[in-house]
Amino acid sequence: MSQYKAPLRDMQFALFDVVGAEAEFARLGFSDANRELVEAVLEESARFAENVLAPLNEVGDREGCTHDKATGTVTTPTGFKQAYQQYVEGGWTGLVSAVEYGGQGLPQAVGFPQKEMIDAANLAWGNFPLLSHGATEALLHHGEDWQREVFLKPLTEGRWTGTMCLTEPHCGTDLGMLKTRAEPNEDGSYAITGTKIFITAGEHDLTDNIVHLVLARLPDAPAGTKGISLFVVPKKRVARDGTVGDANEVRCGSIEHKMGIHGSATCVINFDGAQGYLVGQPNKGMSGMFTMMNAARLAVGLQGLGLSDRALQNALAYSRERLQMRSLSGPKFPEKPADPIIVHPDVRRMLLTCKALVEGGRVMSYHAGLLIDTAQHASDEGERQQADALVGFMTPIVKACLTEWGVECTYHALQCYGGHGYIAEHGMEQLARDARITTLYEGTTGIQALDLMGRKVMQLQGAGLKVFLGMVGAFCKEHAGNPAVAGLLGTLQEKAAEWQQLTRQVAERAAANPEEIGAAAYDYLMYSGYVALAYWWARSVVAAEASSHPEAFKAAKRETARFYFDRILPRTLAHAAGITAGAGSLMTLDAAHFDA
Template sequence: MGSYVPPLRDMQFVLHEMLDVESTLKTLPAHADLDVDTINAVIEEAGKFASDVIFPLNQSGDQEGCHWNDTVVTTPKGYKEAYKQYVEAGWPALSCDPEYGGQGLPVSLNNVLYEMLNSANIAWTMYPGLSHGAYEALHAHGTDELKNKYLGKLATGEWTGTMCLTEPHCGTDLGLLRTKAEPQADGSYSITGTKIFISSGEHDMADNIIHLVLARLPESAKGTKGISLFVVPKFLPNDDGSVGARNPVSCGSIEHKMGIHSNSTCVINLDGAAGWLVGEPHKGLQAMFVMMNAARLGVGMQGLGLTEISYQNARNYAKDRLQMRSLSGTKAPTKEADPILVHPDVRRMLLTQRAYAEGARAFTYWIALEIDKELSHPDEAVRAEAADMVALLTPIIKAFITDNAFECTNHGVQVYGGHGFIAEWGMEQYVRDARITQIYEGTNGVQALDLLGRKILSDMGAKMKAFGAIVRAFVEDNGIDMNMQEFVNPLGDIAVKVEKLTMEIGMKAMANQDEVGAASVPYQRVVGHLVFSYFWARMAKIALEKQNQDDFYKAKLATARFYFAKLLPETAGYIRQARAGNASLAEMQDDWF
C-alpha cells in the first residue's frame, strides 16, 4: 500500500520563503489578520486528515469500487465515514464565504489542503472537490434565493454538488447538447435529457446532491449561445432547509473505468426534473465557466498530488531495494548489492518526479494567491491584472502538470520494476488514476488550443507579454549575480524563444488557422517550461542564499540544477515541432487513414 507523508517543509518553503503569503494577504482586507502560525497549523491538521483518514482507503477503495443497484450507488467501505469526519472538522467550509457558513480563509490555503487530499486519495477527493466548484458557480451567478437555499449546505458539506455538461453525442463541443428546459408557471423549469461521465453524480455520502445542468430553453439559438444553466437538486429542499420530495433525476448506470474506481462516474437521466435558472438565459456557459475553470485548476492539483505520492513511494523503494553494484564502485559493502538509488537512471526518474512536483507546487500556490488577489484586493487594477494572469495560465496548470503527472507516475512504476506492475504495491493505480486527468475538463489538446488561440493570439499576446515582463524583471534583477547565471541565462533564453515562436505562429495563423491547431500542443509544452523555469529560478535564488543552513536548501538547489540541465532542454524539440506547422499533417488525405 505504501505511505504518504505530507511534504510540509516544502509547502512552508513555497508559502513563506518564496511567496511570503502573509505580506500579500495583509493587503487583502478579508485575510489581513491571517498569520504564519495559523497557516501552518491549518495545513498540519489537513495533512493529518489526508494521511491518517483517507490515504488508508485509497487502495481498498480502488479495489472495491462503487456499486450500482437500481439507480442507487454505494461507495466503498469507509468512504461515507471519512466524509462525515471531513464535514465535522469543517474542511469543506475552509475558503467559503462566512455569510453562508464558510470560514472565509484564502483560496491559497484551500489549495494546499487539496494537494494533500489528492495525494492521499484522488477519487475520494473528487466528491468534495466538485461540490466546491458548484458552490463557486452559484456564489458568482445565483440569485439571492438560490444562494440562501443552497450555499450554506454546500459550504458545510452537508450536501454535495456536480457539474452536468457532457451528453452521449457531445463532449467538448457543448454547442451540440440537446437537454431541454421547459418554463413552468411557478418560475421553475422542467429539465429533460441524459448526461454522461458525471463524476460524483450519485452516491451515499451526503443527504442531497445538487446538480448544475446545462440545457436549452425553447427556441434557443443553436450552438453555445443557446445554452442556459440550471440548478437541479436530487431532492427538493423544504423551506426549513431539510430534504423534501425526490426530484425525477436519477443515475441510469455507472461507468467501469481505467482508474478512479472509487468515484462514481454516472449516467444521469433527467425526466422532467425541476430546475431553476442560474444567471441569465442563454448565457449558461459563461456561468458554468466559473465551475469549469475551478475544475481545471483542481485537475492540475490532482496532477501535482499524484506526482508527489508516486515520488515519495518510488524514493522509499529505491533506498531499500538492492540490485547490482554501482558502476563507479560498491556503495554498500556490507550488503549483497547496492540500493537501486545509486544507479543513474533511477536517479533520473526520481529527480524528474521531484522536479515536476516541486515546480508544480510553486506554480499552483502562486496562482492560488493570484486568485485571492483577483477576488479580494481593494484595487480594481490589481484585481484585473490577477484575473488576466489566472486566465492565461489555467490551461498550463491543467495540461502541463497532468502530462507531467502521467510521465511521473509511469516513472514510479519503472523504479519498482516488476513489483510496480503488481497491484498490491499500489504504484500502478497512480498511473491509471493519472490518465484521466489528461482527458477531463477539456482534453489537454483542447487546453493547448485555449492557451494559444484564446488566451494569447486573441489579444495580440497582451496577457503573455504581462507574464513575460515578470520574467524579464527577474532576469534583469539577478543577471549580474554570477551565482545565478546557471539559472538566469536559460530562463532568459527560453523567454526570448517563446516570444519569437509566438510571433511566428501568429503570422502563419493569419493565412491558415490550422497552423494554430498544428502548433498548439508543442507550444503549450514550451510555455509550460517557461513557467516552471521562472519558478525554479526563484527557488534556486533562495536556496543559494540559505544552502549552508541545512540540507533542505542543498537538495532544493540540486533539484533546480537537474531541472535546468535535464528537463528544460526538451523544449528544443518541441520548438521544432511547433515550427514544422501544418503541412505534414495536411498532406495525408482523409481516406488514406
Template sequence: MNTYKAPLRDMRFALFDVIQAEALYARLGIEAAQRDVLDAALEEAARFNETVLAPLNTVGDREGCQFDKASGAVKTPSGFKEAYQQFVEGGWAGITARAELGGMDLPESFGVLMKEMIDAANLAWGNYPLLSHGATEALKHHGEPWQQEVFLKAIVEGRWTGTMCLTEPHCGSDLGLLKTRAEPLADGKYAITGTKIFITGGEHDLAENIVHLVLARLPDAPAGTKGISLFIVPKVKVERDGTVGERNAVRCGSIEHKMGIHGSVTCVMNFDGAEGYLIGQPNRGLAAMFTMMNTARLAVGIQGLGLIDRAFQNALRYSRERLQMRALSGAKEPSKPADPIIVHPDVRRMLLTSKALAEGGRLLAYHAATLVDVLERSQDEGERKAADELLGYLTPIVKACLTEWSVECTYNSLQCFGGHGYVAEWGMEQLARDARITTIYEGTTQIQALDLLGRKVMQLQGAGLKQFLGMVQRFCEQQIENAALAEFVAPLAALAKEYADLTLAIGKKAAANPEEIGAASVDYLFYSGYLALAYWWAKAVATAEAGDYPAEFKAMKRETARFYFQRLLPRTRLHKAGIEAGAASLMGLDAALFDS
C-alpha cells in the first residue's frame, strides 16, 4: 500500500531553475552534464527507483538480514541482490565518478537527485552504495595511484563495495580512544587487529569483495586523535597488481537487531591480523576519514529528505481519499457520506509541514551539493576556498535539520492515517522507525550542533556563516522594491540581522564560560536551519513569479512559502529564547541529584 513516485517536477525546479545548476555546470566545464542527458538519466532513475527499489522496501523491513554464525556470512533480504545487479548494470554505482575511473562523470549535485530517490524508495538498500561512495571519496583524495587503480575502479564499477570502520565498543564518537592496532609487515603491508562496531554493510552477499577503510594505531603512534592512521583492509586479499587471493582475516562477529532499516546490515567486525595497506600519511588517518564522513553527513541529510517526501506522498493520498466527519464550515462533498480529511485544518498543518520542509530542504541540500562540484572542479583557488568554507558551514545544518525534520514529518504523516498508520500494512510505521537512525549515525544532532557553533562559527571565525549571510543580504537588497515579495523579504532580513547578533552574543558569553557553546548549540543549529529555509523559500517564490510557469504552480509555491513563514519560521522564537537562557539552568543541578 505504501508507494513512491519521484517528484521530478520539483527536483528540476530546484536544481535547474532556482539554483541554476546548468550555468554552473557549463562554467565548470562538465561536458557530460548536458540537459538532454540529465533529463534522460532522471527519467530512468525514477523508473528504477519506483519499480525496482520501492517495492522491496517492505520486504527488507519484514525479512531483515540473516546472519550465519558458523561462517560469519550475511544474506540480504529477497530481491536486494538482484536490485543491486540492476543498479550496477545501469552504471549508477559510478554516476558521479570521473570517466577515467569508469564513471559517468556527472556532477555531484546531480547525483544527489538519484540519491534522494533511492533513499525515498528504499532507505535500507541505499545504505550499501552510500558507503561505497564515501570510500570512493577517501580513495580519490588520499589513495596512491595503484590503490586507485586496484580498489577505486572496482568500487566505481560496483563489483566491490566499501565500508567505514571507525568506532569501537568503548569509543562511541570519541575516536581518540580507539585501540585497533596496525603492525608493519616485511612486504609493506600491515596486520590489522581489533574490533569495530556499527559497521554498515560490513558483510553481505551483494558484491564480490568488500573494501573496509579502517582506523587503527601504528606501534609508535601518539595518543589521542593525532595517532590515528587509515588502512585499506579488503574482505578478500588483494595484491598491488590487482590479483585477488584468499579470504582475509576479517570476519563479521554478529549483526545488530535494530529499531528500523532492517534490510541494511549493521555488523560487529573482528580483524585478527588482517592484511591491509596504509592510505595517506601515518597518523593522519582522521583527516582522510573526514573526507568520507563529510560526504556521508550530506548523504544522511538526503536520507532525511527522501523519507519526508515518501511519507508525505502517502499521507497526502490517504488524506484525499479517507472520508471522516464534515468540514467545520459545512460539507465540501455533500454527495458523499463524509468529507475527505484533507479539509480539516490540522490535517493540512501536518501535510503542509512536510511539504514545506521537503521542498525547502531540497533546495538547501541541492545547493550544498553544488558547492561540492565547485570544490572538485573549479580551477579558481579562491572560488574553491570559498566553496569549502560555505560547505563546511552548511554540512551540519543539512545533516541535522533534515534528519530531525524527517522524524517530525514521518510522525505527522503517520498521524494522518490515525490507527491505520500504526499497523504495518500501510507502511507508515516503517518510515517512522527508519527515520529515527538518521539523527544518530554519521554524528548525532548534538555533534553536528557542536561542529557548527563550536568549530565552523567560533573556531573558524564564521567564514562560511559570513558567506551565507552575504547571500541573504544580496537577495534582500535585490528584492527590496518587489512588492510581491515584501511578505517574505522583510522578515528574512530582520531574522538574518538577529541571527548575526545572537552569534556575537554567544561568543561573548563563551569567552567567560565555555559551557555556553554546548548550551546554545542545538538551538543555534535549528535557528540556522529555519533561517536557511526561509531564504530558499523566498528565492523559490521569486523564481516562480519571474518564470513561465502555470498559475497553479506559482500559487502552490507562494501559499506553501506563506505557510512556512507564518507557521514554521516562528519556531526561531523558541530557539532564540533557549540560546539566551544560557548554560545556568542546564549546568546548575549537580549530577548526583538527577535521580533524587
C-alpha cells in the first residue's frame, strides 16, 4: 500500500516565500490570516489527511461503493462515513466559506494546499465534499437571498453536500442539446424531469440531504445554450423557510463501474417531476454553471498535483531502497551487493521530472488561488479586473497541465518500481488508474485547450496573457543582475517572446480559417503551461536564495530548476512546431478514409 506524508515545508515555501501570500492576505483585508495561523491550519489538515484519509485509500479502491437498486441508495466504503463526520467536526467544510453562512472566512488560497492534501491522501473520498464548494459559489453569486440563507448554511457546515448535474446520456460538452425539462408549479417552484449521468457524489450515505444544481429547460425556452436555466433541486424537499420535508422525486438509477476512483459514487440521477427552484434569471443558467465549473476545474487541477506528489514520494523511497546493478561510473555503495536504483540516470530522469512538475505546479496553482482572493477582495476595481482576467486565463492551464502531468508522474513513479509497480501490493497502479479521470471530468484537456485558445485568447483578446507576460517581463527586469537566475532569464525571455509570436500567428491564420483555432489549441495549451512553469521555477530559485531554508533546500531548488530548463522546457519546441504546422495536415484527410 502506498504511503502519504504531507509536504508541509514545500507547501509553506510555495505559499509564503514564492507567492508572498502573507503580505497579500493582509493587504486584502484578511487580518487574521497570518503565517502562524495558516501554518497551524495546514499542520492540522496534514494530520487528518495522513492519519484518517490515507489509510482508507486502498479500502475505497478495493470495496467501491454499493448501489441498492430497490431503494436507490448508495453505501460508501468502510470508514468513509466516519471520516466525513470527523471532517465536519473539525470545521474543514467551511474553511474558506463566508462567515455569515457559518464559514471561517479564510482566504481561498489557504484552501488550495488543504485540498491538495485531501486529494493526495484519498482522491475518491475527496470527491464527496468537492462539489459542495461549486454549489456554494453558484448560490452565493446567483441565488436569491432566501436560497443563500436556506442552502448555504447546511452546505457550509457540511450537514449537506452539493452536486453539479450537467451531463446527459446524449450530451456532454454540447450542453445546448440537453433535454431535462423544468415545468412551473403554482407555488413558484418547478417540476424537474430528466436524466443526468456521471454525477459525482450524486447519492451517498455521508449526509441526510444532497443539494443538486441542475441545468434544465423552461417551456418555450430558446434552442441551444441560450435556453438553459439553473435550478437547485434537493434530495429532500426544502421549503423557502428552510423546513426539510419528505423525499423529493430524485433517485439514483445506478452507479458507474470505473477504471479508478472506485470509492467515489459516480451516479445516474433520475429526476421525475422533482421540486426545484430557479437560480438566477430564466435562460441564463450558463453563467451559474461556469461559476461552478471554474471552481471545479481548479480543484481538479489540484487532484492531479496531489496524486503526482504521492506517487513521487513512494517512488523516491523505493528508489533509495531497491538494489539493482552497479552505477555506470563505479559502485556507489560497495559494501552492498548492488547500488540503489536512484544512482541510475534513467531513474533519476523520472524522479526529477516528477519533482520539477510537482513543485513548480504547486506554486502555479497556489498563485491561482491567491488571484481568486485578489479578484474578490482588492480595493481597486482595476486590480480586481486584472486578477479576474489572469485567473480566467490560468484556469484551463492549471486544470489541463496539472492533470496531464498527473498521468505522466503516476506512470513515471510506477515505472520506477518495475514489475512491482504493476501489481496491487504497492498501491502505485491505483494512483495511475485514479489519475486518468482527472484529464476527463470537468472538461477534457481538449475542452480546456479550446477554452484557452478560443475564448481566453481570441474572444477576450488575450487579456490574461498580457497580464502574465507583464509579470514575466517585470521579473526579468528586476533580476537581470541576479546570479542565482543568470542562466535562466535569457531562456525565459525568449520563450515569452515566442509565446506572443505564436499567439499572433494563430490569430492571423484563424481570421481566414476558424479550424486553425482547434488545430493549434492543444499544443498552445501545453506550450503555455511549460512557459508558465518556467517563470515559476525562476521565481522559486530567487525565493529560495532569499529564504532562511538550509543550503540543501536551496541547492535542490536550483538544481531542479536547471533540470526543468534543460530537460522539460524543450518540450515547447515540439508544441511550437505543432502550432506552426497549422490545420492542413489535421483536416485534409477525409473522415471516411481513416480506415483506408
